[in-house]
Amino acid sequence: MYDALVVGAGLSGLVMAERLCTQLGWKCLLIDRREHIGGNCYDAPDANGVLTHLYGPHYFRSNYPEAIAYLSAFTTWREIRYRVSSFTDGRHWSFPINLRTFEQLIGRESSPEEFRGWLDRRRMSFGEPQNSEEAMLASVGPELYEKFFKGYTQKQWNKHPRDLHPSVCRRIPIRTTRDEAYFDDSFQAMPQEGYTALFQRMLQACGNNLDLRLGLDFSEARNRFAYGHLIYTGPIDEYFGTGLGRLEYRSLRFELESYSSRDLARLGRQGFRQPYLQVNYPNSQPYTRIVEIKHATGQDTPHTNLMREYPQECAPGREPYYPVLTPPNLALYQKYLGLAAKERGVTFLGRLATYTYLNMDQAVERALRVFQGKFAAGVYGAGRERRA
Structure with a gap:
């Protein structure tokens, strides 16, 4: 009899399992249908020993002191500023859009005042934007929207931006200064030894209060084990057997290219294959981005690797990565939320x-x-003894 069954060993499940085990002394069973912990944040060395993000880049950044302090108990950090380029029209562009991007566009030096005026003349007014296309046209106007956002969004989501919630494209900042940082968050870092090492320390902190079962699906575990409370981090429509219909998720396919020091020497490179951590391909390629994560991890090795990222439909057997935030999907989610x-x-x-x-x-x-509001506060009881 477990106090709690935690479904999913990604970030949400790991945090909840660690808190329940260490703070309340609950006996928990943590399961995941994959064969590793960490969910999409899982990292591991490639054939050359280069630490690799197997499911795309995970850039930790935050303005939440509580989240930073919590994770800092399990890792030291390598603070960095993430740099990204966008490759279109046969050249690299500074991205996210900033004053340098504008200077590349007009072919000369400029000023924040000139760039702001240029944007003001091109921005379109919609009142409150109702979709991602309107959000970006209201933010940067049609020229920059077409160059950097429209094609990338269509590849990423297989939807026209006008069919997506405004928040989908609003996540990327627009700056009129020469600040080329990809994010604005006050804390930007990578775990010094990688995410998997961080997660392993979280599990070690649980001691004998935690049992871990990998390669185990919830549909099997719910019938095999007795438990009091359920922490569920999987797709909500799957929990209810998709009885109201399937929610739409986007999946990804990754293509890894590993380069030894000898490979790089033949290409006339040393240490790195591309000049930026991440290069976006908004228009001309079937993939959305190529990431060379060694730029961020700072690993001391003459080898490196690239990871190409191809968005794809979330067919059966593929991992769901992103909820597709369209009006029909959001309406269906509200029905599942009622259940x-x-x-x-x-x-x-x-x-x-x-x-x-x-x-x-x-x-x-x-x-x-x-955890603090419901479990530590006693809303959900205090373990097997009380429920018994």
Whole structure:
């Protein structure tokens, strides 16, 4: 008899399992249908020993002191500023859009005042934008929207931006200064030894209060084990057997290219294959971006690797990565949310279970908030003894 079954060993599930085990002394079973912990944040060395993000780049950044302090108990950090380029029209462009991007566009030096005036003359007015296309046309106007956002968004989501919620494209900042940093968050860093090492320390902190079962699906575990409370971080429609219809998620395919020092020497390169951590391809290529994560990890090795990222449909057997935030999907999610509200002894947590795009720090912060507000406060009881 477990106090809690935690479904999903990604960030949300790991945080909740660690808190329940270490702070309340609960006996928890943590499961994941993959063969590793960490969910999409999992990292591991490639054939040359280069630490690799197997499911795309995960850039930790945050303005949440609680999330930073919590994770800092399990890792030291390598603080960095993430740099990204966008490759279109046969050249690299400074990205996200900033004064340098504008100077590349007009072919001369400029000023923040000139760039702001240029944007003001091109921005379109919609009142409150109703979709991602309107959001970006209102932010940067048609020329920059077509060059950097429209094609990338269509590849990423297989949807026209006008069919997506405004928040989908609003995540990328627009600056009129020469600040080329990809994010504005006050804290930007990578775990010094990688994400998997961080997660392993979280599990070690749980001691004998945690049992971990990998390669185990919830549909099997719910019938094999007795438990009091359920923490569910999987797709919410799957929990209900897709009885109201399937929610739409976007999946990804990754293509890894490893380069030894000898490979790089033949190409006339040393240490790195491309000049930027991440290069976006908004228009001409079938992939959306190429990432050379060694730029961020700072690993001391003469080898490197590239990871190409291809968005794809979330067919059966493929991992769901992103909720597709269209009006029909959001309406269907509200129906599932109504069913979830009637479930006793179940907490729905994380990106897939709440059908919300969450950054890593947001996932950590929400898990901590749910734990403190409901479990530590005694709303959900205090273990097997009380429930017995």
